[in-house]
Amino acid sequence: MSLYYDASSILGSSPKQFGSLKSRVFTSKTLKSPPKQVYALVAETSKWSPILSEVVAKSQLLQHERKLSPTLSILLVHDLLLSKLGIAAPASHPLRVSVTRHKARLSAELTKIRIRKGCKSIDELRAQLTSTEGILCVNESAPSQKVQHWPHPRWVRINTLKGTLGQQLQTTFTDYNKVSSLREILLASSDAKVLYVDKHIPDLVALAPGTNLSTTASYRKGLIILQDKASCFPAYLLDPKPDDGTCLDACAAPGNKTTHLAAILQCRCQELYHSRVWACERDKARAVVLDRMVGLAGCHEIVTVKAGQDFLRLDPEKLPWKDVGSLLLDPSCSGSGIVGRDEALPVSLPASITRIENSEHPRKRKRSSKTTAEPRPTGAFEEQQKGIEETPLSRDIGNDQLASRLKTLSAFQLRILLHAFRFPNARKISYSTCSVHAEENEHVVVAALQSHEATQHGWRLLQRHDQAEGLKSWHVRGDIHNSNGVLFDNSITANEIAEACIRCEAGTEEGTQGFFVAAFIRNSEDERVTKDGKISYSNGFDSGASETSEEWDGLSDTE
DSSP states (O other): OHHHHHHHHHHTSOTTOOSOHHHHHHTOSSOOSOHHHHHHHHHHHHHHHHHHHHHHHHHTHHHHOTTOOHHHHHHHHHHHHTOTTOOSSOTTOHHHHHHHTTHHHHHHHHHHHHHHTTOSSHHHHHHHHHHTTTOOOEETTEEEEEOSOOOOOEEEEEOTTTOOHHHHHHTTTTTOEEOSOHHHHHTSOTTOOEEEEOSSSTTEEEEOTTOOOTTSHHHHTTSEEEOOTGGGHHHHHHOOOGGGOEEEETTOTTOHHHHHHHHHHHHHOSSGGGOOEEEEESOHHHHHHHHHHHHHHTOTTTEEEEETOOGGGOOTTSTTGGGEEEEEEOOOBOOTTOSSOOTTOOOOOOOOHHHHHHHHOHHHHHHTTTSOOOOOOOGGGGOOOOSTTOOHHHHHSOHHHHHHHHHHHHHHHHHHHHHHHTOTTOOEEEEEESOOOGGGTHHHHHHHHTSHHHHHHTEEEOOGGGSOHHHHTOOOBOOGGGOOOOOSSOOSOHHHHHHHSEEEOBTSTTOBOSEEEEEEEEOOGGGOOOOOSOOOOOTTOOHHHHTTOOOOOOBOOOO
């Protein structure tokens, strides 16, 4: 029964606890059960928790079995009613007995819910639960009012280093029906075999939310890569050419953007040895994951992994860095735009015993008010995510602490960008975050444009009309209100800055996570202007002071 106690401790942990469910489970030193089993049980129970909580509440299980906590009750009822193997405990174990003797009543309540939802079987209810998880709901009295978000599709990038989109359509996706709109994908159930070819990023397809490809041969062989659409923007916007020189991915792990960069280069250069990607990763453990990803994608001939290499310690004036022509920067960030992370799985728990007694036996509850009952977590876990601004940082910490962390992060991000400006032969830079906060996005861009490094070396924003075709047509741009800044010669307006920046919003019909990307290009030698005198910085940035700013290791994009 340690499995259920372990799962209960994770499911009932404080919602203010940082880190994803996976990291909390696999880094825990107190679990007695296999972490994989704990993770699977908690994840599935969380998904079913609204239904399980109703089953437990209406059957009055907690009222009859006072030794059960709300978290234990839904974990045990999940395995009793929904798991093929049933409860993983001996038949005589007290906790198992406390649930199984109420099986008839619990099953009846589940059947009522299934019928009410119009499902003929548990499998149909499961499919409905998956397909409607997070789907956009419309208030009939106010049709324009959005209650929740659209579900997130399964994005798959075809690895052109090993094959083509056409080949994958004829093999891995031969049984899939091609649809004409992404909306059809978003509304599909998880077991629906439908496919949409993206119109913005080449060799990218979307599948129904929840589609599992991890057991397919194509995934295991690296023919396809599971990568969010927004995560494909940086390499595509960088648009490296063979004559641009070598490429450098400054913060490369886990490697999806690195391998995408290599794939783009291969498509444009027949002789692979003419192109090279340096992939720096300061964290040696993450570098192992990066190297494994590079090997799986089949691009070791193009990509050289620099394990343990801090990008900020590279000397741009020395070889081989002196020959770098384009840089991809995706530094640590708050991760506030990431969709599909499980750090704050919404969990609905049944009411505690005292609440049931209060509603059914008010007089008895009043007489026993002096007795002390063991506190059980209830309402805190019933909170649902209602918008992309409710990030792990902003949801769980105060505004002052959030502002402090964002200031630390943005100072580090600016350092990364200004260091990239110093590479003498660099001509292109893409800067991206999986954050929704302007402090990490537009504010960093404006501060970089105002910097001495930008004017000294001739860096400017890549304007929308010069961007890659698919991204030129992307309609969600930067926030003009956060793009204001006092530039040296007023050569660019806030509107032009916003138009040059690309944003993605989570929970929309575009099916992306929250994301931001902008690209910088370099003026030719005769266009460069050096400004003397004191430089004025806005948004709280100071490039001189930032060199000694403490770096905070935030969340990196994991798609």
